Amino acid sequence: MPSTARTWTSPTTQTCAPGWARGANQYTAASGYPQVLLVALVACGTRAVIDAVFGPRKPGEPVLVRRLLRSLHQDMVVLLDRGFATDAFLQAVAGTSADFLARLSATRKPPILRRFDDGSFLSQIGTVQVRIIECEITISTTAGRHSGVYRLATTLLDPHRYPAFELVRLYHERWEGESAYFAIQKSVRGRRVLRARTLPGIVQEIYALLTVYQAIRIAIADASSTVPGADPDRAGFSIALHTARDQVVQAAGVIAGTTIDLVGAIGRAVLNNLMPVRRLRLGPRAVNRPMSRYAHKSLRVDRHTYKATVSIDILLTAPISP
Incomplete structure (x- = not known):
């Protein structure tokens, strides 16, 4: 990608109860808790919530x-799942001056207005001019x-500044938003239900979780910014969280001096325990039973995580709908 500074962001959603807990499902009509829907705009580089x-x-x-x-603005590229890629919403995103990279459903057949050398083509969605990239991804x-x-x-739209192959690779970054939800739900909240019993209390508690x-x-x-080339992906969120808890319990360093230390105890703990560079791995997507931690006996899901190799082929002709 070009060196132009951009914020790669991804809107992602999460269903939660007053504790982001279980609700009605395919096995039972019972609903354990009232449900709240949270939709967030997450920066893929740092996993911060915008x-x-x-x-x-x-x-x-x-x-x-x-x-x-x-919260969308110029010099921002929004990565959108196909559930958000309606004509009306894509036009609304374009109207904010932000760019988008969205997956379209297999049933969408955008018109081909002009072919580019990298295999993509110019098209139009509503009133917005777009480039369409069709590719086949193989995971082994x-x-x-x-x-x-x-x-x-x-x-x-510029295929020279933004080659089709690089945009396909970029789209994979959308999954960084899932890591943000995992950290909020499991690490910060510990999978527990919210304690509040009133609507104002629920609002306050959700904002508190997001603030922490x-x-x-x-x-x-x-x-990470103090180490040249360090990727925030290598920083352990749990390490930072536990260090922050220790700071609160011990009341150590809670009053800032005249010199602000951007690293601090939390940063030092993170930098001293950087994780290895991320490997390309694949884990199967599966829906758990909300009412039980154990898989239903009729389901046979391989839960292993495998090392993977990925090949991306840009399709030069319209593909056959899967």
């Missing part, structure tokens, strides 16, 4: 996600091989 909104499950994501448009592991056809749409998470991410980003 903006977040939450509310009742109905009317759902399409309404809540529009409130995040207030010791357990087997799987291929799938993907169709991406972007407002980054954001403060720790800022500490990690500040620490």
Whole structure:
């Protein structure tokens, strides 16, 4: 990608109870807790939360996600799942002057207005000019091989500055948002239900969780910036969280002096325990039973994580719908 400074962001969603807990599912009509829907705009580089909104499950994501448009601006590229890639929402995102890179469903057939040398083509969605990239991604592991056809749409129209292959690789960064949710739910909250029993209390508690998470991410980003070439991906969130808890319990370093230390105890703990460079691995996606930690006896899901190799082929002709 060019050296132009951009913020890679991804709107992601998470369903939660007053504790982000279980609800009605395919096995039972019972609902353990009332449910809240949280939609967040997450920076893929640092996993910081740029903006977040939450509310009742109905009317759902399409309404809540529009409130995040207030945080989009020029020099931002938004990575969108196909669930958000409606004509109306893509036009709304483009109207903020932000760029987007969105996956389209297999049933969408954008018109081909002009072919580019890198295999992408110029098209139009509503009133927005876009580039369409069609590719086949093959993932190989010791357990087997799987291929799938993907169709991406972007407002980054220059194929020389933004080659199709690099944009396909960039789209994979959308999954960084899932790491943010995992840290909030498991590390910060410990998978427990929220303690509040009133709506104002629930709102306060969710904002408190987001604030703590954001403060720790800022500490990690500040620490990583002091080491040339250090990727925040290598910083352990749990290490930073436990160090922060120790600081609070011991009341150590809670009053800042005249000289502000951007690294501090949290940053030093993170930098002293950097994780290895991330390997390319593959884990199967599966839906757990919300009412039980144990897999249903009729399900046979391979939960192993495999080292993987990925090949990306840009398709020069319209693919056959999978």
